Amino acid sequence: MSNPVNLTIDGKAVQAAPGTLLIDAAKQSGILIPAFCYYEGYSLQAACRMCLVEVEKFPKLQAACTLPVAEGMVVRTEAASAVQARKTTLEFLLTNHPLDCPVCDKGGECELQDMVFRYGAGESRFTEVKHHVDEKQWSPVVYYDAPRCILCYRCVRVCDEGMGVTALGITHRGAYSEITPNKGDHLNCDQCGACIDICPVGALTSGIYRYQTRPWEMEHVGTICTHCSDGCKTTLGVRNNEIVRGNNRDSTGINGEFLCIKGRYAFDFIKHEDRLQSPMVRRNGKLEEVSWAEAVKAVAARFAEIKAAGGAIGVAGSVHSTNEESYFLQKFARQGLGTPHIDHARSGDVPALIHALAGKTDALATADSLYHAKAVLVVDADLSQQHPFLAFQVRANVRHHQAAVYTVTRGPVREEQTAAKAVHTADYLAGVRGLGEDLKKHADLVIVFGDGIKGAAVGELVAFGDSLGIPVRYVCLVDYSNSRGAMDMGLLPELGPGYHPAAVRGMSLPQMAASQDLAALWVVGADPLAGGKRLASGKAFVVVQDLFLTDTAKQADVVLPSASAYEKSGTVTNVTGQIQRLKKGLNIMGAKPDLEIFGLIARAMGVDAGRAQNEAVFEEIRKSVRGYNVPLPVLATGGAAQAQPVNGRVDVLPDPELVRSAGDTLFTSGSLGRYSKILGSVMEAPGALYKG
Amino acid sequence: MAINQVFKSASAIVQGLGITFKEMMKPTVTEDYPDVPPVFQERFRGKHELQRDENGMEKCVACFLCAAACPADCIYIEAAENTDKVRISGGERYASVYNIDYTRCIFCGYCVEACPTDAITHGHGFELAAYDTAALIMRKEDMLVAVPPGARPPVIAEAAASHGH
Numbered sequence: 091m092s093n094p095v096n097l098t099i100d101g102k103a104v105q106a107a108p109g110t111l112l113i114d115a116a117k118q119s120g121i122l123i124p125a126f127c128y129y130e131g132y133s134l135q136a137a138c139r140m141c142l143v144e145v146e147k148f149p150k151l152q153a154a155c156t157l158p159v160a161e162g163m164v165v166r167t168e169a170a171s172a173v174q175a176r177k178t179t180l181e182f183l184l185t186n187h188p189l190d191c192p193v194c195d196k197g198g199e200c201e202l203q204d205m206v207f208r209y210g211a212g213e214s215r216f217t218e219v220k221h222h223v224d225e226k227q228w229s230p231v232v233y234y235d236a237p238r239c240i241l242c243y244r245c246v247r248v249c250d251e252g253m254g255v256t257a258l259g260i261t262h263r264g265a266y267s268e269i270t271p272n273k274g275d276h277l278n279c280d281q282c283g284a285c286i287d288i289c290p291v292g293a294l295t296s297g298i299y300r301y302q303t304r305p306w307e308m309e310h311v312g313t314i315c316t317h318c319s320d321g322c323k324t325t326l327g328v329r330n331n332e333i334v335r336g337n338n339r340d341s342t343g344i345n346g347e348f349l350c351i352k353g354r355y356a357f358d359f360i361k362h363e364d365r366l367q368s369p370m371v372r373r374n375g376k377l378e379e380v381s382w383a384e385a386v387k388a389v390a391a392r393f394a395e396i397k398a399a400g401g402a403i404g405v406a407g408s409v410h411s412t413n414e415e416s417y418f419l420q421k422f423a424r425q426g427l428g429t430p431h432i433d434h435a436r437s438g439d440v441p442a443l444i445h446a447l448a449g450k451t452d453a454l455a456t457a458d459s460l461y462h463a464k465a466v467l468v469v470d471a472d473l474s475q476q477h478p479f480l481a482f483q484v485r486a487n488v489r490h491h492q493a494a495v496y497t498v499t500r501g502p503v504r505e506e507q508t509a510a511k512a513v514h515t516a517d518y519l520a521g522v523r524g525l526g527e528d529l530k531k532h533a534d535l536v537i538v539f540g541d542g543i544k545g546a547a548v549g550e551l552v553a554f555g556d557s558l559g560i561p562v563r564y565v566c567l568v569d570y571s572n573s574r575g576a577m578d579m580g581l582l583p584e585l586g587p588g589y590h591p592a593a594v595r596g597m598s599l600p601q602m603a604a605s606q607d608l609a610a611l612w613v614v615g616a617d618p619l620a621g622g623k624r625l626a627s628g629k630a631f632v633v634v635q636d637l638f639l640t641d642t643a644k645q646a647d648v649v650l651p652s653a654s655a656y657e658k659s660g661t662v663t664n665v666t667g668q669i670q671r672l673k674k675g676l677n678i679m680g681a682k683p684d685l686e687i688f689g690l691i692a693r694a695m696g697v698d699a700g701r702a703q704n705e706a707v708f709e710e711i712r713k714s715v716r717g718y719n720v721p722l723p724v725l726a727t728g729g730a731a732q733a734q735p736v737n738g739r740v741d742v743l744p745d746p747e748l749v750r751s752a753g754d755t756l757f758t759s760g761s762l763g764r765y766s767k768i769l770g771s772v773m774e775a776p777g778a779l780y781k782g
Numbered sequence: 783m784a785i786n787q788v789f790k791s792a793s794a795i796v797q798g799l800g801i802t803f804k805e806m807m808k809p810t811v812t813e814d815y816p817d818v819p820p821v822f823q824e825r826f827r828g829k830h831e832l833q834r835d836e837n838g839m840e841k842c843v844a845c846f847l848c849a850a851a852c853p854a855d856c857i858y859i860e861a862a863e864n865t866d867k868v869r870i871s872g873g874e875r876y877a878s879v880y881n882i883d884y885t886r887c888i889f890c891g892y893c894v895e896a897c898p899t900d901a902i903t904h905g906h907g908f909e910l911a912a913y914d915t916a917a918l919i920m921r922k923e924d925m926l927v928a929v930p931p932g933a934r935p936p937v938i939a940e941a942a943a944s945h946g947h
Binding site: 190191192193197300301302303304306307330 | 863874
């Protein structure tokens with residue numbers, strides 16, 4: 091701290107950096123000044139008048155949220171005049187605020203309730219009739235009850251500054267002011283629900299959680315969102331073995347309070363009526379429900395037969411499974427089944443990036459680097475659509491640190507609104523090279539690239555980064571919650587765990603599908619035959635583990651219902667290589683976690699692939715996968731542990747042609763998204779994904 | 783010595799019988815339950831009653847405060863939203879499920895005190911014995927009072943209309 095300012099708050103000597111706001115200085119020294127409109131990270135409003143404090147030598151009370159600290163300042167936050175002012179403010183706030191706390195969704199976690207309890211008057215002196223406006227539904231997820239609104243403008247600011255959407259504004263004046271959506275009577279926005287969570291009262295409420303329960307009735311389970319690869323922590327409110335809401339109000343996790351529509355609302359796929367709840371075996375051409383024991387026996391017997399006959403077994407891993415599951419699957423396949431044919435749906439060329447960065451340290455960016463870097467270059471990605479949290483980090487960086495953003499994309503993206511330079515081209519490398527002179531000016535740079543940069547282009551991009559002469563870090567974008575983990579765990583035909591070349595190079599997914607003599611295909615949480623594709627090998631024994639009867643499952647000989655990420659524990663690795671732990675939120679009838687299923691099959695086959703148990707497998711991962719020797723306490727306490735950059739050449743590089751992003755938008759999420767009614771209920775999307 | 787004791791005993795008997803005769807003349811306080819229904823003080827805390835308002839709507843808005851206040855954790859509620867078609871309570875929300883587990887209830891009255899809409903009250907029902915503990919988990923229908931005469935709550939009104947009355 092350069093020349094800290096000395097001041098006294100409530101008799102306590104406090105030091106703060108010059109320019110610090112009084113409310114922040116007080117908070118740093120453990121004194122909480124009440125406020126509604128002030129919100130860390132967003133612009134100042136000074137609308138609510140709750141943070142009034144007495145400052146010596148000032149004739150009137152001062153708003154602590156806009157007053158910078160000054161040398162020798164003497165502040166009394168609980169002076170009689172300040173307390174009286176708060177009481178009066180609250181009395182005004184309650185003139186029109188309905189006292190319907192018993193039915194209000196916010197009741198129990200309402201900031202106005204807490205404030206009135208602490209500072210408010212016991213009785214109201216207003217006898218006038220309250221101004222009533224009917225509640226409005228603005229979108230499938232957002233409801234607005236105007237009389238409850240205290241006009242703190244938090245929602246307006248979070249939508250404008252945080253999300254870059256600016257879908258909310260204020261209409262009318264004075265006591266008749268109302269928050270208004272951008273389309274007059276409805277919202278056309280990201281539907282992220284940030285406005286609902288940030289609302290200090292029950293003015294904005296969630297269409298999903300509405301009137302379901304009360305905050306204290308739920309169990310709060312902090313786990314990781316299972317949709318995109320950003321790895322946001324979402325705290326599920328679970329009651330009666332059902333998820334009733336998702337949010338992250340405790341600000342833990344890499345994402346703070348940020349969540350998009352998927353993290354907040356798209357958990358409803360777990361109770362979709364098409365969810366598989368019983369194993370099925372094909373008999374006389376039809377899939378029939380059988381017991382677990384029978385299904386596992388059928389799989390084990392056939393696998394053992396094929397293995398003994400030396401037939402080719404293909405294994406397709408999942409991009410949603412945990413690291414433990416992916417690791418166990420490839421180990422079981424390679425050692426237990428003796429097959430090298432392992433693959434998954436690849437969406438980013440991480441091996442090529444790791445290879446290109448050989449010898450460099452600290453060259454892989456984290457979610458945090460996007461907030462702190464002086465410059466960010468986005469290549470071939472619509473961040474706001476595909477990686478909403480990374481986009482949020484970039485926006486926050488621009489807002490707080492005036493970072494320079496550059497985009498090289500094929501079409502317009504939201505990041506351009508604040509970009510220093512935006513280039514539209516399909517030749518990404520040429521576009522990037524054109525920005526060389528601009529990028530050199532910055533102290534450091536993070537380059538985020540999508541699937542348009544793969545294979546040799548990754549090496550060229552890194553070479554370009556080297557030529558700038560500034561520290562450059564990289565993020566290779568991948569699609570789903572554990573796409574990165576699937577690669578790190580070696581679900582690749584060419585590479586084993588930690589990007590070590592596999593002993594034998596196996597077939598990739600398209601090769602398996604085209605192979606005439608594939609004897610079996612074991613599909614775990616993937617849909618390689620989507621769209622009615624058929625295996626070239628007509629005799630292949632197909633086993634599918636999935637939540638739903640996918641196109642592949644419809645062709646399967648055995649279907650095993652598996653548990654979703656919200657129904658199991660384990661670890662996942664996000665797009666920036668941060669490992670976080672899943673926490674089981676609920677039980678689902680009939681389904682089993684993939685790891686348990688692998689264990690059952692291994693036991694029935696009499697194969698020793700190690701203990702199929704999360705802790706045991708993760709211990710093995712820590713010992714044997716490069717970069718995964720992370721401190722366990724960090725994971726155990728719900729933190730994110732950075733997988734240390736793998737610092738070395740990757741001797742065999744996978745075929746870049748197989749790297750293809752699914753191009754999900756904010757409102758699609760692969761096959762999970764198809765079973766989420768809430769994602770499907772959003773009719774308007776703010777600009778489709780530019781990528782075709 | 784012996785004579786003395788005889789007199790002492792006799793006088794004690796007379797004294798005791800005197801009280802007996804005196805009490806015999808007074809009106810009786812013992813109640814003739816079960817032949818005659820018992821009389822309760824108004825404040826007696828018996829089996830709960832879920833009240834209706836003057837229109838016959840349920841007063842309960844499923845705020846869960848009774849469940850939160852309950853020290854025995856015996857109240858279980860599921861909430862649902864009133865719609866134009868199904869309107870059960872006066873507020874936006876009503877209790878679609880409201881159970882009290884009388885194997886746990888200690889009749890402390892905290893739920894009644896916590897209720898912001900005076901929906902739950904203690905009635906005077908006390909004959910709660912059952913052969914089966916499952917029968918002691920009372921549902922909303924077991925506790926809800928009858929619709930006041932003359933009132934036509936919306937759901938009932940609709941049912942009546944659809945039956946052509």
